[in-house]
Amino acid sequence: MSFETSALLVTWVALLLMAFVVAGLVRQVHALSSGGGARAVPAGLRVGDKADLGGLGVDVPAVLLFLRPTCHTCVEALAETVEVAGDRLAVVALYEGQAPEPTPGVVAFADQGHRFATHGALATPFAVLVGLDGRITAAAPVGSRSAVRDLLAPVLEVR
Numbered sequence: 001m002s003f004e005t006s007a008l009l010v011t012w013v014a015l016l017l018m019a020f021v022v023a024g025l026v027r028q029v030h031a032l033s034s035g036g037g038a039r040a041v042p043a044g045l046r047v048g049d050k051a052d053l054g055g056l057g058v059d060v061p062a063v064l065l066f067l068r069p070t071c072h073t074c075v076e077a078l079a080e081t082v083e084v085a086g087d088r089l090a091v092v093a094l095y096e097g098q099a100p101e102p103t104p105g106v107v108a109f110a111d112q113g114h115r116f117a118t119h120g121a122l123a124t125p126f127a128v129l130v131g132l133d134g135r136i137t138a139a140a141p142v143g144s145r146s147a148v149r150d151l152l153a154p155v156l157e158v159r
Helices: 003-033 072-085 113-118 145-158
Strands: 062-067 090-095 106-109 126-130 136-141
Touching: 062 072, 062 113, 072 090, 072 145, 126 145, 136 145
Parallel strands: 062 090, 090 106
Antiparallel strands: 062 126, 126 136
């Protein structure tokens, strides 16, 4: 087998593998974005359950954002949440590791990885809306500005 034939064969194998990787990523993105709004938490606490706010010292109603400091989408979701919530909801940012510089209007907590599993935050950014009674009213991944608005709309329209 000549060098050109070997190189061509390796190139086709690499392209085929890359196609499988891209197809898997497209499936994951589609799975996270389907549903179009608030839905029940997939694991852990569910809509209607009492939220785990122990040790946070936050007022309700509140929105809990599960974030990673290196995630660009998380930064955008946080900014949109602060803009939409205004002073009507407490905005609480929970980070698995270190928290970045504080954002005005946000109460941030570092090293909150244990709360991710408790609230079913399997991907970031993820938001949990907590009502006046301390119960979860909605929870969903919020990978876009419209997803943040969809999640917060029921509470913000009532108030």
